[in-house]
Amino acid sequence: MNIELTDRPRRLRRDGIRSLVSETSVTAQDLVAPVFIDATTTTRTPIESMPGHERVPIEDAVTRVEEIRETGVEAVMVFGIPAEKDERGSRAWASDGVVQQAVRRITAETDAYVITDVCLCEYTTHGHCGVVESDAATDPTLTVKNDKTLELLIKTAVSHVEAGAEMVAPSSMTDGMITAIRTALDETGHTDIPIMSYAAKYESAFYGPFRDAADGAPAFGDRRHYQMDPANSQEAKREVRLDVEAGADVLMVKPALAYLDIVNTVSSNFDRPVAAYNVSGEYAMVHAAADRGWVDLEATAVESLIAMKRAGADLIITYFAEKLANQL
Template sequence: MDMTRRPRRLRTDGVRPLVRETDLAASDLIAPVFVDATTDERVPIETMPGHERVPVSEAVARVEEIRETGVEAVMLFGVPESKDERGSRAWAEDGVVQEAARQITAETDAYVVTDVCLCEYTDHGHCGVLEDDAAEDPTLTVRNDETLELLGDIAVSHARAGADMVAPSGMIDGMVGAIRGALDEDGHTEVPIMSYAAKFESAFYGPFRDAADGAPSFGDRRHYQMDPANAREARREVSLDVEQGADVLMVKPALPYLDIVAQVRERHDHPVAAYNVSGEYAMLHAAAEKGWLDLESVASESLLSIKRAGADLILTYFAEDVADRL
C-alpha cells in the first residue's frame, strides 16, 4: 500500500469543516403548510408527527413559527370547504389557498409557493377532469387537455392572491406551457413556475394524502404519474418542461430517486428541487419512536444526501427542526 496517500489527514476536527464539500442551510429548505377551510382550530396529522392542518385564521401564525427557525419559504396546500367533479374550489377567488396567500404575503416576509393541482379539490381525488366511465374502467383516467385550462385558472388565481411562485404537481402533459401562457396573459410574467417535472407514482405519498385529504376514491395515478422503474423517461419529462418555460425543476420523491436528482442537475442549468415526501418523513419518525434510529441525525443526513445529489432546494417536513439546529 502506498502510505503517502492518507485521506484521514483531512478528517481531523480542525480541517474537516474546511474541506466539507456539501453544506446545508435553512435557506435551502421549503416548509409545507396545510391550510384547512373545514376547521376553525389546528388539527394534528396523525401520520405526520409534529404537523397539523391549520385554519385560514391561523395561517399567518403558522408561517411566522416557521420563519422563526430561519426557513424563508413555504409551500401552501389547501383542504377546501367543499369538493366537486371538476374541483372548482381550486380556482375560486375566496378559496382556501387564495385567502391564506393574501394574508401571508400581506403580513409576513415569507416567500410563498402554491401547489397547483386538483386532487385535493375533486370529489374523486384525481388530478384533473375525468374521462367518461373512468370510475368503472381502470384503463381510463384524466382528460389531459381539458385539465390544462383548469390548471391555468388555478395558477392565475394564486398569482392574483399574491403567490410568489406556483408549483404544478399533476404530471399533466403540457401543464407548464399552459400555465406559463395563462400567467403571462393575465400580466403575471414575473411569477416563476416550479414544475414537478419528474413525479413518480410512489408508495411514499400515503401520509400526505391523509394530510391533504387527496387520496383517489378509485383506481390509482399510474396513467399520469411516472413509473418508478424509468429514468430515461424522467429525463424526457424534465426536458419538455424546460422547453415549456419551467423555472425550477422538481423531482418527487427525493431519497429513492437521488439518481434522478443527480441526472437533472448534470443535464440542466436550472435550479433543481427535490421533495422529501411524507412517507420518507414518517418512516424515520416511526423508526425513531421504536428507538432504532436517532431522528435528529437521520433527518440531517437525509437532507444532506439530497443536497449532495444536486438539489438546490428541498421541500421537506423536517424543515423547521433541521433549520432550527442549523
C-alpha cells in the same frame, strides 16, 4: 514492517479541519416548509401519520408561517383543504378559496416567500388530478382527460398569483401544463412569476401520509396513467426537457430519497435549479424508526438532506424544515 503512506485521507477528518473541507452543506435557506391550510376546521388538527405537523385553519395561516420563519426557513409551500368538493374541483380556482384566502393573509403580514401547489386532487370528489369522465369509477383503464385539465390548471395558477403567490408549482403531471400556465401568466401580466414544475413526479408508494394530510387520496383507481413509472429513468429526462423547453424555472424531482439518481441526472443535464421533494412517506419512516429507538431522528434526517444536496438538489421541500433549521 515499515509502511510508507503518502496519502492519508484521515488527516482531513479531524475536528477543526473536517468542516473546512466538507464538500456539501445544507442551510435553513435551502429548505421549503409545506403548510396545510384547512377550510373545514376552526382549530389546529394534528396529522397522525406526520408527527409534528397539523392542518391549520385559515385564521391561523399567518401564525403558522411566522412560526416557520422564526426558525430561519424563508419559504413555504401552501396546500389547501377546501370546505366543499365537486367533480371538477372548482374551489381550486375560486377567488375565496382556501389557498387564495391564506395567501392573501400570508403575503400581507409576513416576509415569507410563498409557493403554491397547483393541482386539483384535493378539490375533486374523485381525488384525481384533473377531469375524469362520469363513468370513470367503473373503467379499469381510467385516464385523466389531459387537455380539459389544462384549462382548470390555468385558472388555478392565475388565481393563486392574483392572490399574491410568488411562485406556482403545478404538480398534476399533465402534458403541456408548463406551456399552458406560462402562457396564461404572461398574458395576464405576470411575466415575473416563476414556475416550479413537478417535472419528474413518480407514481410512488411514499405519498401515503400526504394523502391523509391533504385529503387527496383517489376515491377509485390510481394515478399510474399520469404519474411516472418508478422503473423509468430515461423517461425523466424526456419529461424534464419538455418542461425546460416550455419555460419551467425550477425542476422538481419527487420523491427524493429513492430517486437520488434522478436528482443527479436532472442536475447534470439541465441548467435550471433542481428541487427535491422529501416526501411524507420518507418523513414518516424516519419518525417511526426513531420512535422504536432504531435510528437517531435528527442525525438521520440531516444525513438524508445532505444526500439530496450531494446528488444535485439546490433546494429541498421537506417536512423536517422547522425541526432541523436551527441545527443546520
